[in-house]
Amino acid sequence: MKIELKNVTCGYGKNTIIKDISMEIKSGEALCILGPNGVGKTTLFKTILGFLKLQKGEILIDGRSIYDYKTKELAKIMGYVPQAHNPPFPFKVIDIVLMGRISYMGAFSSPRKKDMDIALRAMETLDILYLKDRIYTEISGGEKQLTLIARALAQEAKMLIMDEPTSNLDFGHQIRVLNHINDLIKSGIGVIMTSHFPNHVFLCATKVSMIKDGKLFKIGTPKQVITKESLKDIYGIDTEVIDIERKHKRNISYCIPV
Numbered sequence: 001m002k003i004e005l006k007n008v009t010c011g012y013g014k015n016t017i018i019k020d021i022s023m024e025i026k027s028g029e030a031l032c033i034l035g036p037n038g039v040g041k042t043t044l045f046k047t048i049l050g051f052l053k054l055q056k057g058e059i060l061i062d063g064r065s066i067y068d069y070k071t072k073e074l075a076k077i078m079g080y081v082p083q084a085h086n087p088p089f090p091f092k093v094i095d096i097v098l099m100g101r102i103s104y105m106g107a108f109s110s111p112r113k114k115d116m117d118i119a120l121r122a123m124e125t126l127d128i129l130y131l132k133d134r135i136y137t138e139i140s141g142g143e144k145q146l147t148l149i150a151r152a153l154a155q156e157a158k159m160l161i162m163d164e165p166t167s168n169l170d171f172g173h174q175i176r177v178l179n180h181i182n183d184l185i186k187s188g189i190g191v192i193m194t195s196h197f198p199n200h201v202f203l204c205a206t207k208v209s210m211i212k213d214g215k216l217f218k219i220g221t222p223k224q225v226i227t228k229e230s231l232k233d234i235y236g237i238d239t240e241v242i243d244i245e246r247k248h249k250r251n252i253s254y255c256i257p258v
């Protein structure tokens with residue numbers, strides 16, 4: 001499966017936020033989008049998901065415009081992990097995760113045993129089974145983030161769109177989620193994510209694109225894109241990107257401020 005963005009221009013009403021961006025993501029790849037606060041990463045995601053209309057350009061899934069897909073079809077293709085939020089009703093955590101199964105259920109029908117099993121398995125994978133009967137609005141920001149990731153896993157979508165999946169998480173959960181993203185791409189799922197941490201890109205992304213002033217600034221492998229020059233360009237800080245040897249895993253690059 002392939003999602004292609006061709007000369008995408010998008011924003012709110014007549015206000016353009018993202019200008020003329022082209023990129024593509026295939027199954028088994030993790031594309032991380034980096035860019036400063038307010039540059040338009042979430043706006044781009046909302047447009048890919050069809051919540052916002054394109055101003056110009058095209059978004060294609062396997063060569064077909066996203067606008068030619070039915071909502072239910074799209075829900076089986078793309079799962080969305082938004083930044084943690086509070087829904088208007090005090091749902092139980094398990095109900096939030098089960099919402100990932102809606103596209104598999106008939107109208108007005110309740111979850112089958114299979115849906116419940118899949119939802120519970122998604123929670124188990126992320127070590128949050130203990131939250132099952134808690135009220136979503138009463139759990140911590142990190143627990144909400146993990147719940148939303150579990151909901152996307154339960155959706156069994158082929159492409160996951162994750163808006164800052166590690167925000168709100170403690171160090172252990174950040175690494176667990178990044179490892180989980182690695183497992184997902186190994187299993188053939190595609191991931192498009194945003195992050196504010198270039199080091200997270202080195203840990204799980206196969207591809208990275210940097211956005212500056214609403215335009216695509218750089219795209220390539222993490223090593224090609226994350227350099228001291230590009231970090232200075234988009235964040236305005238001086239860094240050093242160093243290579244680190246790891247005992248039991250591949251060597252990795254790491255950026256530190258200087």
Ligand SMILES: Nc1ncnc2c1ncn2[C@@H]1O[C@H](COP(=O)(O)OP(=O)(O)OP(=O)(O)O)[C@@H](O)[C@H]1O
Pocket residue numbers: 012017035036037038039040041042043044
């Ligand atoms: N509903 C909206 N209506 C109008 N403008 C909006 C709306 N939501 C966001 N914006 C504006 O669009 C711009 C891009 O916002 P967006 O949330 O896409 O940035 P971002 O790169 O995801 O930021 P961050 O890294 O801080 O989450 C900002 O200037 C923001 O104020």
